[in-house]
Amino acid sequence: MNLKQLAHMLALSQTTVSRALNGYPEVNEETRRRVMDAAKRHGYRPNPSARRLATGKTGMIGYVLPTGASVDIDPHFVEFLSGLGDYARSHELDLVLSPADADDQETTYRRIVANRQVDAVYISSPRPADRRVALVNTLGIPFIVHGRSEGFDFDYAFTDIDNEGAFHEAARLLIQLGHRRLALINGDGRETFAIHRERGVRRALAASGLTLIERHVCSVDMTEENGYRATRRLLEGDDAPTAIACSSLIMALGVVRAVRDLGLSIPGDVSLIAHDDVFPWLRPENFSVPLSTTRSSIRLAGARVAERLAARISGLEEGARGEVWPVDLVVRGSVAGAPA
Amino acid sequence: MNLKQLAHMLALSQTTVSRALNGYPEVNEETRRRVMDAAKRHGYRPNPSARRLATGKTGMIGYVLPTGASVDIDPHFVEFLSGLGDYARSHELDLVLSPADADDQETTYRRIVANRQVDAVYISSPRPADRRVALVNTLGIPFIVHGRSEGFDFDYAFTDIDNEGAFHEAARLLIQLGHRRLALINGDGRETFAIHRERGVRRALAASGLTLIERHVCSVDMTEENGYRATRRLLEGDDAPTAIACSSLIMALGVVRAVRDLGLSIPGDVSLIAHDDVFPWLRPENFSVPLSTTRSSIRLAGARVAERLAARISGLEEGARGEVWPVDLVVRGSVAGAPA
DNA sequence: CGAAAAAGCCAAAGCGCTTTGGAAGACTCT
DNA sequence: AGAGTCTTCCAAAGCGCTTTGGCTTTTTCG
Structure with missing residues (x-):
């Protein structure tokens, strides 16, 4: 059942039927009702390919997925996706993942924009002066950044959490408990979130006349193994913190294992605070010693990003508004006063 | 730059240009070269929306993503996606995720087929007599099942691993080591993979005149917490195994924690074998006691599914061929002879 | 009451591609 | 040389929708 048939069966023109269905004003309400009615009764659904060719609207949001044999997709992604999908579903939006060579995403961005494959895109894990953000901005497609970039001469729309504030609070708590030598096991140091977290820790230390020594900060991919290695290196060195x-619950698993392997204990010898993105399958309260965390649901962020994308597509949201969500500090058993 | 302009500038008809570019035989090789050349020089790329309307081909593969506030997307998904994306990239395929109410995926499947939104779909985590498989089969869109369903009066194409064989081998090893009371901490018991794994264990036990008692098998969502709870229940009951x-590395984390909490040790008091889907961020050799595993890269499965989907779309693969991959049994420190 | 404005509808022209049904010219064969 | 066969190309008809521009008919208003 296509528009032509429907129009014919109603003895109306395609124009009128189309307008009736799309809510245009220049059609009699009585007629509109008839049309809507017939459309529903016959289960008419406009062909998206045709509509798309005519209007350019796709009803899809895009994400360029970096891939490659040596590229690991972050497990956070799936949780973000849960939120995004949940919102998208309620608004009949689909998500198209365009895989791209991790080292050349630009081609793919250009393609999906030139081909009008999606109505909007989002960008995740941005770095300062992220080229993707600059690119997408000039390409003129609506977009939202999940996280923050920095150092542009233009503003853009983003949804981020207060990484600096979170780690500032975490560090402050540790300092208040008497700790003087803090360490930071961070994610990829090129990404903004990691920079912000480090800044938060440094600021808290500085406020007490302390510093974060270089040996005590490491930036690594967020795997259990890297958490383990970093911790061993830290605790076996001089001036052990x-x-x-720690920037992720997964790395925290490695931290805990390393501490145990060294015959030390949490929080007796080492206090630990990790960032918790709220995974359903790994929860900080279930660690052998319940983990203190800075907590922010990445799933909610996904839903929010979808919501904003939808708003931008329909023109409800404009401008370069950035929003920063506060982060909860949840204190559990993994922190205690500094050892004597 | 569209076809019309390109044709005009070459003083050829759109027909000829189109045919030249799409490799049809009825065009002079000399002409074809000229066309290809001009196309490349001017960066001509056919508009996918238009092509799509004309041919029905989309260059996209689809996945219906169950969503909902209480629905957690499996972290395995992201690893599968890595492989799928990696292959899709090299073949200029995009993946469209259509979020659906977890309790009504049928509507979404019907929509994406009726609207011709994708050229093929894949289905994951199937159950016996899975309705999605039956539906997609009747809808007539090319598809691959990742995993297996059962109990249909038709055949279908799938890529699965030998879950039964893997757990049969694992159980056999444990039995050989003198264990008589085995337990199985399984995933969702409604899914085929879980059924097959249980069957594998039972078969191995039966071969030695043993049985898997009901109390010793549990089917739960694969979270760390569920692994912990199941293990406590098992080890604190009578006839402790x-x-x-264990069906997943994530649950195995909980198993290890529970064993430790009970003052027991691996493998001294309890031997443990888990299934490893090969996550980059959590590796069995890095458990406090290196974990024996049945190993199969879910990432490779993703790549394979993409490959087969691409083959089906282009007509290179037909029929209902199912393939079952063998699973490695990797023995590490977590297994030992049964305690006296 | 007649002109101007508004309401309601339609035919047809896109959107940019593929594909059908020729047609013109070159070549082969008897 | 004429008939038949390839080869190579083209005009035009879709694909199913939206949207422009215009045409009636009805309503409004001085």
């Missing part, structure tokens, strides 16, 4: 801030 | 087979 008495407290660790 | 001396060996555990």
Whole structure:
């Protein structure tokens, strides 16, 4: 059942039927009702390919997925996706993942924009002066950044969490507990979130006349193994820290294992605070010693990004509004006063 | 730059240009070269929306993503996606995720087929007599099932691993080591993979005149917490098992924690074998006691599914061929002889 | 009451591609 | 040389929708 048939069966023109269905004003309400009615009764659904060719609207949002044999997709992604999908579903939006060579995403962005494959895109894990953000901005497609970039001469729309504030609070707590040597096991140091977290820790230390020594900060991919290695290196070196801030729950698994392997204990010898993105399958309260965390649901962020994308597509949201969500500091058993 | 302009500038008809570019035989090789050349020089790329309207081909593969506030997307998904994306990239395929109410995926499947939104779909985590498989089969869109369903009066194409064989081998090893009371901490018991794994364990036990008692098998969502709870329940009950087979590395984290909490040790008191889907961020050799595993890269499966989908779309693959991949049994420190 | 404005509808022209049904010219064969 | 066969190209008809421009008919208003 296509528009032509429907129009014919109603003894109306395609124009009128189309307008009736799309809510244009120049059609009699009585007629509109008839049309809507017939459309529903016959289960008419406009062919998206045709509509798309005519209007350019796709009803899809895009994400360029970096891939490659040596590229690991972050497990956070799936949780973000849960939120995004949940919102998208309620608005009949689909998500198209365009895989791209991790080293050349530009081609793919250009393609999906030139081909009008999606109505909007989002960008995740941005870095300062992220080229993707600059590119997408000039290409003129609506977009939202999940996270923040920095150092542009233009503003853009983003949804981020207060990474600096979160780690500032975490560090402050540890300092208040008497810790003087803090360490930071961070994610990829080229990404903004990691920079912000480090800044938060440094600021808290500085406020007490302390510093974060270079040996005590490491930036690694967020795997269990890297958490383990970093911790061993930290605790076996001179000036071992008495407290660790860690950027992910997965790395925290490795931290805990390393501490145990060294015959030390949490929080007796080392206090630990990790960032929790709220995975359903790994929860900080279930660690052998319940983990103190900075907590922010990445799933909610996904839903929010979808919501904003939808708003931008329909023209409800404009401008370069950035929003920063506060992060909860949840204190559990993994922190204690500094050892004597 | 569209076809019309390109044709005009070459003083050829759109027909000829189109045919030249799409490799049809009825065009002079000399002409074809000229066309290809001009196309490349001017960066001509056929508009996919138009092509799509004309041919029905989309260059996209689809996946219906169950969503909802209480629906958690499996972290395995992201690893599968890595492989799928990696292959899709090299073949200029995009993946469209259509979020659906987890309790009504049928509507979404019907929509994406009726609207011709994708050229093929894949289905994951199937159950016996899975309705999605039956539906997609009747809808007539090319598809591949990742995993297996059962109990249909038709055949279909799938890529699965030998879950039964894997857990049969694992159980056999444990039995050989003298274990008599095995337990199975399984995934969702409604899914085929879980059924097959249980069958594998039972078969191995039966071969030695043993049985898997009901109390010793549990089917739960694969979270760390569920692994913990199941293990406590198992080990604190009467007839506590001396060996555990576990369906995921994430649950195995909980198993290890529970064993430790009970003051027991692996493999001294309990042997443990888990299934490893090969996550980059959590590796069995890095468990406090290196974990024996049944190993199969879910990422490779993703790539394979993409490959087969691409083959089906282009007509290179037909028929209902199912393939079952063998699973490696990797023995590490977590298994030992049964305690006296 | 007649002109101007508004309401309601339609035919047809896109959107940019593929594909059908020729047609013109070159070549082969008897 | 004429008939038949390739080869190579083209005009035009879709694909199913939206939208422009215009045409009636009805309503409004001085």
